[in-house]
Amino acid sequence: MTRKPFSPSRLSRGRRARPSGAPWSVLVFAAVALTLGGADSRSGAPVAPPAEEGAAGDTVSFVNDVLPIFQNRCAQCHGAVGEDGEVRTEVSLNLLEYERIMMGSEFGPVVEAGSAENSFLLEMIVEGNMPEEGDPVPEDEIEVIRAWIEAGAPNN
Numbered sequence: 001m002t003r004k005p006f007s008p009s010r011l012s013r014g015r016r017a018r019p020s021g022a023p024w025s026v027l028v029f030a031a032v033a034l035t036l037g038g039a040d041s042r043s044g045a046p047v048a049p050p051a052e053e054g055a056a057g058d059t060v061s062f063v064n065d066v067l068p069i070f071q072n073r074c075a076q077c078h079g080a081v082g083e084d085g086e087v088r089t090e091v092s093l094n095l096l097e098y099e100r101i102m103m104g105s106e107f108g109p110v111v112e113a114g115s116a117e118n119s120f121l122l123e124m125i126v127e128g129n130m131p132e133e134g135d136p137v138p139e140d141e142i143e144v145i146r147a148w149i150e151a152g153a154p155n156n
């Protein structure tokens with residue numbers, strides 16, 4: 001057996017219905033896309049996910065991987081209960097609840113599912129603007145958040 005040792009909780013993403021059929025069809029699509037060279041997202045065709053994204057790319061979980069980072073580094077200002085007993089949500093951004101994250105701040109969305117490039121939240125971290133106080137987010141944690149957003153920011 002060549003099956004990789006997934007943790008059982010991550011298998012739950014299999015419940016998400018996939019529009020295309022067997023995995024090999026994705027590979028064939030990728031191969032054709034590569035052969036055609038110029039064909040990319042601008043053509044309007046869905047771009048097949050890379051077969052191997054390395055590291056956490058294909059299996060990143062919101063609950064297990066992303067949320068703990070927000071809990072450790074962001075919640076004190078975005079979602080956790082402070083000493084006064086009130087939930088602190090700077091700019092109305094709560095990073096402890098999936099729906100609230102996707103809703104964004106009082107200024108608008110901060111995560112664009114599928115596009116790390118257009119996700120303000122990631123930009124703030126990468127440029128060192130967030131967290132506003134404390135240590136900057138280390139590179140490996142940034143990559144986890146990036147991979148999650150690129151994977152469509154699933155609630156998994």
Ligand code: HEC
Nearest residue numbers: 073074077090091105107108110120121124130131132133
């Ligand atoms: C010490 C408090 C504090 C911590 C910790 C903190 N933030 Fe913030 N955050 C703020 C404040 C205050 C603002 C609003 C002022 C500003 O934009 O500089 C803000 C604004 C933001 C915004 C901009 C929202 C918008 O639409 O303008 C994002 C995104 C954000 N934070 C994400 C994060 C993330 C992700 C983390 C953890 C890695 C984090 N913050 C940690 C205090 C904090």
